[in-house]
Amino acid sequence: xxxxxxxxxxxxxxxxxxEPDPKRQQELRSLLKNDCGACHGxxxxxxxxxxxxxxxxxxxxxxxxxxxxxxGRPGTAMPPWKPFIDADETVWLxxxxxxxx
Amino acid sequence: MLNRxxxxxxxxxxxxxLLGGACFAELRGTGDLGVVIERERGSxxxxxxxxxxxxxxxxxxxxxxxxxxxxxxxxxxxxxxARDGGLSKIxxxxxxxxxxxxxxxxSIGGAISQDGxxxxxxxxxxxxxxxxxxxxxxLMADIPAVYGDEQRSRVVGLVDAPGRQFVYSLFDAGxxxxxxxxxxxxxxxxKFTGIGRQPYDALLTPGGRYYLAGLFGETGLALLDxxxxxxxxxxxxxxxxxxxxxxxxxxxxxxxxxxxAGNLAFVPAVGRHEVLVIDTRQWRxxxxxxxxxxxxxxxxxxxxxxxWVNFAFPDNQQVQVIDxxxxxxxxxxxxxxxxxxxxxxxxxxxVWISVRDDNQILVYDTRSFQEMxxxxxxxxxxxxxxxxxxxxxx
Numbered sequence: 001x002x003x004x005x006x007x008x009x010x011x012x013x014x015x016x017x018x019e020p021d022p023k024r025q026q027e028l029r030s031l032l033k034n035d036c037g038a039c040h041g042x043x044x045x046x047x048x049x050x051x052x053x054x055x056x057x058x059x060x061x062x063x064x065x066x067x068x069x070x071x072g073r074p075g076t077a078m079p080p081w082k083p084f085i086d087a088d089e090t091v092w093l094x095x096x097x098x099x100x101x
Numbered sequence: 102m103l104n105r106x107x108x109x110x111x112x113x114x115x116x117x118x119l120l121g122g123a124c125f126a127e128l129r130g131t132g133d134l135g136v137v138i139e140r141e142r143g144s145x146x147x148x149x150x151x152x153x154x155x156x157x158x159x160x161x162x163x164x165x166x167x168x169x170x171x172x173x174x175x176x177x178x179x180x181x182x183a184r185d186g187g188l189s190k191i192x193x194x195x196x197x198x199x200x201x202x203x204x205x206x207x208s209i210g211g212a213i214s215q216d217g218x219x220x221x222x223x224x225x226x227x228x229x230x231x232x233x234x235x236x237x238x239x240l241m242a243d244i245p246a247v248y249g250d251e252q253r254s255r256v257v258g259l260v261d262a263p264g265r266q267f268v269y270s271l272f273d274a275g276x277x278x279x280x281x282x283x284x285x286x287x288x289x290x291x292k293f294t295g296i297g298r299q300p301y302d303a304l305l306t307p308g309g310r311y312y313l314a315g316l317f318g319e320t321g322l323a324l325l326d327x328x329x330x331x332x333x334x335x336x337x338x339x340x341x342x343x344x345x346x347x348x349x350x351x352x353x354x355x356x357x358x359x360x361x362a363g364n365l366a367f368v369p370a371v372g373r374h375e376v377l378v379i380d381t382r383q384w385r386x387x388x389x390x391x392x393x394x395x396x397x398x399x400x401x402x403x404x405x406x407x408x409w410v411n412f413a414f415p416d417n418q419q420v421q422v423i424d425x426x427x428x429x430x431x432x433x434x435x436x437x438x439x440x441x442x443x444x445x446x447x448x449x450x451x452v453w454i455s456v457r458d459d460n461q462i463l464v465y466d467t468r469s470f471q472e473m474x475x476x477x478x479x480x481x482x483x484x485x486x487x488x489x490x491x492x493x494x495x
Contacts, residue, residue: 042166079349
């Protein structure tokens with residue numbers, strides 16, 4: 001229910017969700033670098049997974065990115081990350097890390 | 102008088118001391134050396150296993166996430182393959198970068214030819230293999246991985262094989278290519294198509310007879326007998342896990358650390374928290390051993406008595422040791438957060454383990470499981486010892 005609400009908000013124009021605390025933000029940075037980076041590259045230039053640079057994601061909606069990160073992409077190697085990152089955190093990660101250099 | 106004394110005795114002595122300090126005092130072999138990748142710094146540490154010490158650091162090697170290393174056959178030079186397509190040649194004795202080229206946009210690893218003359222690099226972007234002289238890193242051949250309608254495939258699982266050959270897999274095309282370098286001016290390519298969906302990595306059995314590619318896109322593995330390439334690629338373990346739900350994979354396993362004990366081979370399952378034990382005479386599954394997470398590296402101690410396993414996120418704080426005789430997990434170690442790689446000393450009395458988030462390399466005795474040393478390293482990942490120079494397929 002909460003996630004659906006967030007999805008709506010995001011779709012409506014990217015209203016900032018609750019920010020993770022600084023410690024958690026650091027964990028998310030590290031997770032992006034090391035664990036997303038395991039397939040997408042440390043510098044996000046891509047590997048077996050596609051590049052995650054801002055320009056490569058510019059055509060993708062926030063809702064699509066949120067869905068992909070939370071649930072994974074069936075039929076591909078992309079696993080669901082929701083056991084480790086909740087929807088609020090994912091929204092923050094998209095806005096503050098993925099969309100920026 | 103004083104002038105003359107200086108010229109005749111002190112000056113030569115001075116020169117001797119200066120030169121002595123620079124060269125003669127350092128006279129040594131390289132058989133107990135190795136390199137450790139520091140992935141975020143883009144540097145490598147040069148280490149010595151006999152004294153468990155760090156001898157130096159060489160930097161400015163580019164993006165070293167997922168970097169790998171091969172050694173010249175005299176074990177003096179390390180060739181570092183960087184993610185950003187960089188290929189660097191490092192002199193282990195002089196602790197310096199000899200040459201670095203940027204040969205592609207995105208690459209995954211490489212191999213050195215049986216005769217030590219050529220370095221082959223597997224590239225994602227542009228998809229294909231490029232071959233360089235090991236001496237000067239001059240481009241010798243460019244072999245695009247073209248398939249279907251002029252598409253380019255990413256290349257994985259590149260190994261050297263006996264008979265001056267290289268073997269590799271095309272992730273996007275589902276093919277295995279065999280490069281014959283017998284006459285380097287006229288490289289011959291043999292292509293095996295339809296070998297299975299998404300080969301993600303491959304390995305060569307010790308001695309170099311069998312090339313085995315793991316498949317991500319379907320069940321089973323693809324096997325090529327290099328003694329009989331005319332027999333084509335056959336599928337093994339085709340039914341393993343076919344009807345079961347796959348667990349998510351948070352880091353792709355590697356097949357580089359081929360693990361063989363007697364007639365048994367140990368490989369990571371994909372999407373299952375198991376190590377598969379395969380009988381290499383029949384290429385049949387003997388057992389699947391439950392382990393702590395998705396295995397990443399499954400590596401045999403050089404004598405084949407133990408199999409060491411590390412894991413993908415979120416289980417990457419531990420290492421498990423399988424007993425090669427009773428095929429069960431005998432030991433679970435907790436080296437620290439982010440265990441990325443393991444490397445045995447040449448005869449296996451110790452194992453070096455990189456622990457990324459703790460910025461440490463841990464050295465364990467493999468008999469007592471005692472921690473023998475801890476060395477500082479900045480986000481260490483791959484560990485490679487020069488003994489690899491004499492091993493086919495590594």
